[in-house]
Amino acid sequence: MITIKEIAEKAKVSAGTVDRVLHNRGGVSKKTEESVKRVLKENNFTLNVIASRLASRKKYHIATLIPKHNSSNLFWKSPLLGILEAAKEVEEYGVKVTNFLYEQVSQSSYIEEGNNLIHTKPDAVVIAPTFYDETKDIVTRLEEKNIPYLFLNIDLKGFKNLSFIGQNSFDGGYLAGKLMHLSTGGKHQILIVQTHLQDHNYHVTKKRIEGFTSYYKDQGTNLEIVHFNLHSLENKSFVKEGLHSVFSAHPHINGIYVPSSRISTIANEIDSQRLNQIRMIGYDTTAPNLQSLKEDKITFLISQKSFHQGYQAVLCFSDLFIKKTLPLSRIYSPLEIITKENISYGKGYKKGRPL
Amino acid sequence: MITIKEIAEKAKVSAGTVDRVLHNRGGVSKKTEESVKRVLKENNFTLNVIASRLASRKKYHIATLIPKHNSSNLFWKSPLLGILEAAKEVEEYGVKVTNFLYEQVSQSSYIEEGNNLIHTKPDAVVIAPTFYDETKDIVTRLEEKNIPYLFLNIDLKGFKNLSFIGQNSFDGGYLAGKLMHLSTGGKHQILIVQTHLQDHNYHVTKKRIEGFTSYYKDQGTNLEIVHFNLHSLENKSFVKEGLHSVFSAHPHINGIYVPSSRISTIANEIDSQRLNQIRMIGYDTTAPNLQSLKEDKITFLISQKSFHQGYQAVLCFSDLFIKKTLPLSRIYSPLEIITKENISYGKGYKKGRPL
DNA sequence: AATTTTATCGTGTACGTACACAAAATAAAA
DNA sequence: TTTTATTTTGTGTACGTACACGATAAAATT
Incomplete structure (x- = not known):
């Protein structure tokens, strides 16, 4: 695995310059930029994510806006748990997750929590967009600030959401x-x-x-x-x-x-x-x-493995921040068939993949 | 997140000493060891995996011994793909995977590849133990060298395998x-x-x-x-x-x-x-x-999500090396019910979890 | 008591990248 | 041409840990 420093040598520039082209931070002449990019390609350089994360002091903040669950409607418990699990796992990468839970039947609660959310100036937002018009409102303000968002569980049409995670x-x-x-x-x-x-x-x-x-x-x-x-x-x-x-x-x-x-x-x-x-x-x-x-x-x-849906939502943005990878525009959850006979095997899913 | 250096200060020792107790590398007196451990506990210190990986130059080597697949018996293609996928993902953590493929119907091929495997001195081994007696042979030699191994797909009894990954x-x-x-x-x-x-x-x-x-x-x-x-x-x-x-x-x-x-x-x-x-x-x-x-x-x-089985096998050892976490003694794969109607949703499983 | 051995501990550097700052090179203005 | 502004590039330090090496203290030996 070739390093930035080695690339710099080959391109006869300093490591700082290579860093600048890598992150197109600007301040590099056309000529050197191209030559560096060429060297990068030739040696098919890949960033050492580990070192990158260690060096970067940048913190990322993901906010979620999903319904509160209660004893009579438990559905949203599971995605929340998935979110929390993922949050724990990306914490050491400098990604923090804050959850804003609204009453599923209350527009006003939705708006209120949406406002609270926006005030925290998140870097990305996960929304379960229960109400159409109110969602339009919230989303408009997010787009003004160039904050990416994705929809969880509900595939509202006509929005510029980065992705949708849910079932067909x-x-x-x-x-x-x-x-x-x-x-x-x-x-x-x-x-x-x-x-x-x-x-x-x-x-x-x-x-x-x-x-x-x-x-x-x-x-x-x-x-x-x-x-x-x-x-x-x-x-x-x-x-x-x-x-x-x-x-x-x-x-x-x-x-x-x-x-x-x-x-x-x-x-x-x-x-x-x-x-x-x-x-x-x-x-x-x-x-x-x-x-x-x-x-x-x-x-x-x-x-629909809703735990996993929440988990993935967080991971999507985490990957976007850390690895600069874009998620699929729609991520369909599996249609899992559960019966009494395979019930116990649904849970024990070990996750996978290091960043 | 508290760092080693901070722990060192609190415990009135140097960072090196903290490092020694963390990895029980020895050379620390009983007294200071305990006091350091106490401080570690009190501040519930967790190792920064990222920094740890960056600093560590240690390479790990996982070897697998599984059947070759062919056009008439495709089963083992999928676990292999899972293994390769995981291999790609843990590469940057210094973990390398080598696969030894044997003819599923041939004891001699099994033994031969087993020998080849052992000669590469792996740090851990994944085995699909088709033949009992021959497995006994191979495993004995692994145990002599203190090399951990796990069984994939076939739950042979009477062995000291670290884990079993497969279906019930x-x-x-x-x-x-x-x-x-x-x-x-x-x-x-x-x-x-x-x-x-x-x-x-x-x-x-x-x-x-x-x-x-x-x-x-x-x-x-x-x-x-x-x-x-x-x-x-x-x-x-x-x-x-x-x-x-x-x-x-x-x-x-x-x-x-x-x-x-x-x-x-x-x-x-x-x-x-x-x-x-x-x-x-x-x-x-x-x-x-x-x-x-x-x-x-x-x-x-x-x-049985055999892709995932292969994937998990590699991840098990990767986690063992990097995060020092032991796998469960048996990891049962889900019993997924696939019909024509949900067939397309089986694949798209995004994995999760950064190391 | 002087010396050697051993156990215990501290220091420094490296890992590969990010980013602030300084330095140099170039362009623009005087 | 000199000065100033601007663009482009280089340097240094930090991130948190691993580990080699050297230093010190304690114990053992003479």
Whole structure:
């Protein structure tokens, strides 16, 4: 591995000059710049990242803006943990991460935390952009200051985000269709349970349902769908009663598809006798969902490895700072199929790669 | 982050002394050692890995001993690629990797490459221990020289390997049982295709079949198994004829389970009409298997992320050298369920973690 | 007590890069 | 031409650790 000093010798300049062209810091004449670049190429020089990091006293600051999780909606716990894990690992590289958590259902909270975030003058921002208009606001101000940002989990269109990290919702639904199709024989009478939440959630579930039905269409299988919309899942007896009346009206339902992370809430309100004859498919490995899976109440969960999503978001920017590498414009998370039988192997993922 | 120099001041010694206790290089009196350690603890000092690597001129050498892959048996291509990827990434940390590839069916080749390996005096060794007795030989010599080694893919017992990286075969079979059970309704008449290969392969497939049948037993479902043993898969027409006679004798087979990575070879010799009524489940995402999956010839593949296995093996030792961290004694790979619908998301896994 | 041996500890330099500052070279203005 | 401004280049130090070497103190030997 050739060093800057050696390059300098070969190019008959000083190490400082080589450094200047390497970081195009300016102050170098056209002529020498080109000759140095030539020598760099000829010896295919690569920067020693380790020495570089040691020498650089520059600190980088990543800020995140994601929903707060709570006991009834645990989804955002996992990405946060991924972020924290990554934060720990990049700390010694001079990268610091600060998290701004907003109430998922509150625009004002979103704006407020967004403001707080901007005031800390971060070098990069990770956003889970729940609300469209408010996001436009925040992003405009980021762009004014030339602060790069990426979207996590929600693929809002029409923005100049550096990247998107998340799942392809349609494909996630399509896969659910396949699994449901495979595991329910005979007539396919499927119940789809939706809750009315925020905008983005609606988009995700809509796309998933599109994917789900597309699979059946592609297979040419006749599919009877029963839709069941719930305003809220907080009131358990309310959920139970609702389900009860649905089953009364449609006694031959043999599959339930919940295109959100809330399937366990549904599964828990169905008595086990009926549950035995129904395939349940949902999303995300939240603790309650995993519990239901273990208890055989759920057949399949489709995971997007949301821990990893958070992890990657931080790593993206860290790589951008340290290694000057650009991330892919969209990083799709895997569609992992989780069943009771492989549940324990999902977690133990060792990460990899040194910087 | 507190530095060695600062620790030295607080402990009223020189940086050199702190360095000595940190690496227990000896030459420090009991008294000062303890006091230094105390200060280290009190300020919960952590070594600056970056500076450490820069300062250390030590080179590390990892050698691997794994089977060569070829067009008819592609399995070992993927771990090798993982190893190479990891090798590239740890290169700048002074870690070099050399691969010794042996013929999977040849003891003598195994021994020969093992000898070559030992002569390079590696600092650590990754072995896919195909043959028991020969492994005993090689390992004994490694232990004499105090060279740590780990087993990849094959969990040979009775050795002092630092770790094992691979899949839990029984669980892999159990999961296959679940998937087969779910996707075949009515009577369960399953064909299990085995090939007689080496010892270890026999162990793996045996365990998988145990797991497979265990699932059915646990479910209380009646399972009729038809066993079909093949000496070789090289001769396609031979395979075809064999299958033909099996189907003649057992016309109601509705599932085929191939507890190895060779399912595509089987699938390709079954005509599509019959294939439509049969669920096929096998292992490993080799190129031909993926191809068959795309063509809807295979229902499920269970992947062990063998790329990642190779990757991890190198990282294990790299971490051992650089960060002095011990790996887990067994690192189980995930049981990933791959279908036509999520196939494209398996690959794009970004790794993580800087050293 | 003088000397040698051994155990213990401190000092200095190197690793490869970043960056501030000084120095030199060139261009512009007088 | 001399002076000043500007551009271009070189030098030195710091980052935090590893390790060789030398220095000192303590112990052992004569």
